[in-house]
Amino acid sequence: MSKYGVMVMGPAGVGKSTFCAALITHLQLNRRSAFYVNLDPAAEHFEHQPDLDIRDLISVDDVMDELKLGPNGGLIYCFEFLMENLDFLTEALDSLTEEYLIIFDMPGQVELYTHIPILPRLVKFLTQPGALDIRLCAAYLLEATFVLDRAKYFAGSLSAMSAMLMLEVPHLNILSKMDLIKDQLRKKDLKRFITPDPSLLDDDPADAGRKRAGVTIDPHSADPKDKDALMSGATFKRLNSAVAGLLETFGMVSYLKLSSNDEESVGAILSYIDDVIQFHEAQEPKEIPDPEYEDDV
Known part of the structure; x- marks a missing residue:
């Protein structure tokens, strides 16, 4: 019997x-079951208490104290330790039925x-x-x-x-x-993002503002520690152009919009999660509401 889950990353x-927390609240209000797994060994505060917490197995603070590692090294060690003790997950998740949405709350270190x-x-x-x-998807x-x-x-x-490329599971970008x-942004401009x-x-x-102000910076003679000089240099612009071109070539990234304090927005994101993990075979994703913009007319 398959189980269903979403790995929340970023x-x-x-x-x-x-x-x-907003997802769990929405599920509870709609009489659906959630199982909340915290996989951030450095987390401190939760609106909903996790049903399974990696800190009961190992925590970053303990690793840093005992092994004299920094925060990033400590986090990687915690995950290596988890991979050596996967029974910690199996024992907690094995008995869950298909009625549950398993929510994995992940750390924020991008290198992972x-x-x-x-x-x-x-x-x-x-x-x-x-x-x-x-049946897992990534958000x-x-x-x-x-x-x-x-x-x-x-x-x-x-x-x-x-x-997306590393995990090879259905993936939502939000x-x-x-x-x-x-x-701060017109609705029609947001569509380009x-x-x-x-x-x-x-x-x-940023470039337009410098031009209007008549600011010109020679990155070759400027202080290397000057952020404005670095970010206005030709090399930095070429780097950004290369990154943008790579994203366009792959054509894999697009975004959904989320306001976690808006229940309708959370519900719409959940409908996309349900769709990609095939929680409901016949369900179609809901339209995601836009925030109220001044230029909606």
Whole structure:
């Protein structure tokens, strides 16, 4: 009997735990069962207490104290330890029925989703037939405020694509905290960020602002520690263009919009999760509501 699950991922501070809490609340209000698994060994606060917590097995603080590792090294050690003690997951998840949505709340260290092969091994264990056999999808969150900084947006999108390629499971990319940008970006402009558009680099507001102010910076003679000089240099622009071109070539990344404080928005995201894990065979994803923009007319 298959189980169903979603792995909530993304950089630190994008609202993963907030989304998990909103998702659990929505499921409970709609009389659906959720099983909440915290896999962040450095987590501290939860709105909903986890049903299974990796900190009961190992925590980053203990590893840092005993092995004298830094936060990132400690996190990687925790996941290596988890992979050596997978019974910790099996014993808790094996008895769950198909009525449950298993929600995995993941850490925010991006290297876990880009070039360290630990998570692909974990995903393979969770999804392999004959064992837990979880129909798993990934929900990769990127904070919506990233769209206000072209370089940050394309870098985040590249990380999202890297996670898609590494994990090889059905994948949803989500712009979280949409309520934070509804007064800073016109609705018609936001559409260009839903699927990364390389032409966004041609009208970067940062460059336009420098031109209006008459600011010219020679990156060859400027202080190497000067952030403005670095980010206005030709090399940095070529890097961003290459990243944008790579995203366009693969054509894999597009975003859904999420406001975790809006139950309708959370419900719409859940419908996409249910669709990709085939929780309901005949269900179609719901339309995701937009925040209220001043220029909706």
